[in-house]
Amino acid sequence: MRFQYDTIGERFVESKTTAAFSAADTHTLLGALDALGGVRGLDTLDLACGYGYNTRLLARGGARRAVGVDISEEMIRLARAHGVIGGDGVGALEGAVGAVRPADAAGAGAGRDAGGADAGGPDGTAGRDRGTGGGAAAAPAVEYVVADAAKLPQMGPFDLATAVYLFNHAADRSALHAMFRSIRANLREGGRLLAIVPNAGAYPHVDWSPYGVRIVDRVLEGDAPLLKAQFLTQPPADFEFREWAHADFAEAAVEAGFSTVGWQPNRTPPAEGARDEAYWTAYRAWPISSLMTCTA
Numbered sequence: 001m002r003f004q005y006d007t008i009g010e011r012f013v014e015s016k017t018t019a020a021f022s023a024a025d026t027h028t029l030l031g032a033l034d035a036l037g038g039v040r041g042l043d044t045l046d047l048a049c050g051y052g053y054n055t056r057l058l059a060r061g062g063a064r065r066a067v068g069v070d071i072s073e074e075m076i077r078l079a080r081a082h083g084v085i086g087g088d089g090v091g092a093l094e095g096a097v098g099a100v101r102p103a104d105a106a107g108a109g110a111g112r113d114a115g116g117a118d119a120g121g122p123d124g125t126a127g128r129d130r131g132t133g134g135g136a137a138a139a140p141a142v143e144y145v146v147a148d149a150a151k152l153p154q155m156g157p158f159d160l161a162t163a164v165y166l167f168n169h170a171a172d173r174s175a176l177h178a179m180f181r182s183i184r185a186n187l188r189e190g191g192r193l194l195a196i197v198p199n200a201g202a203y204p205h206v207d208w209s210p211y212g213v214r215i216v217d218r219v220l221e222g223d224a225p226l227l228k229a230q231f232l233t234q235p236p237a238d239f240e241f242r243e244w245a246h247a248d249f250a251e252a253a254v255e256a257g258f259s260t261v262g263w264q265p266n267r268t269p270p271a272e273g274a275r276d277e278a279y280w281t282a283y284r285a286w287p288i289s290s291l292m293t294c295t296a
Contacts, residue, residue, distance in 0.1 A: 067145060163193065176249075203218050
């Protein structure tokens with residue numbers, strides 16, 4: 001499970017930019033960030049950052065520091081290759097989810113000086129890049145780090161951490177709790193964690209194929225069932241994850257020292273074209289994910 005995204009590579013990028021469930025997740029996350037008053041001037045940490053989409057959203061929203069972390073060297077390579085803030089289809093995806101684009105980060109505090117691009121590597125050193133397009137020189141630095149979320153180095157403190165489909169990849173209960181402890185150790189007192197987590201119990205009762213992902217099997221083993229799935233790209237990309245209950249996530253968060261744990265339902269974008277109101281109504285009846293909110 002640990003290295004599956006090294007193989008998926010660009011097909012994960014395709015799924016992120018086309019799948020309906022990703023559009024709903026982005027709409028949900030942006031709404032939560034807006035409710036917190038935005039990210040301008042905050043130090044932010046994006047876990048399971050993949051190719052850096054959400055990391056760059058944080059930077060474009062005016063974060064003082066935006067650090068993306070992923071265990072997959074291939075995902076971090078893709079993140080660095082997409083290095084120009086706003087230059088990888090972010091605007092197109094925001095349009096697809098009906099999101100209000102964050103304020104232009106130009107002129108915001110730059111956080112660390114990025115200097116030149118740093119290739120970084122699997123030893124956990126950060127690769128830094130900054131936008132190079134017109135007017136982007138003052139944009140905040142974006143850093144990418146290859147690291148295991150269960151064994152994070154001390155990189156903070158941060159005001160905000162985001163984690164989109166991180167905790168479902170914990171192989172066992174010990175790893176799940178270690179992830180929450182590592183995140184808590186990198187947050188300031190009062191810092192927030194916003195996590196998109198899968199909803200348990202859908203397979204085999206619900207078909208998520210119309211929304212870009214298909215569950216093909218559920219194997220009872222270990223501390224949580226193993227779900228075998230596919231991103232419905234061309235060709236489909238196989239992946240797997242653990243079906244943890246929300247109660248398991250909450251237990252781990254409390255044990256790690258988070259003072260509050262809350263849940264919000266997944267929000268869906270405005271109806272448009274083939275994704276009309278009937279389409280999103282069916283999705284909301286049994287959505288793929290929920291938003292978990294924690295306060296340090």
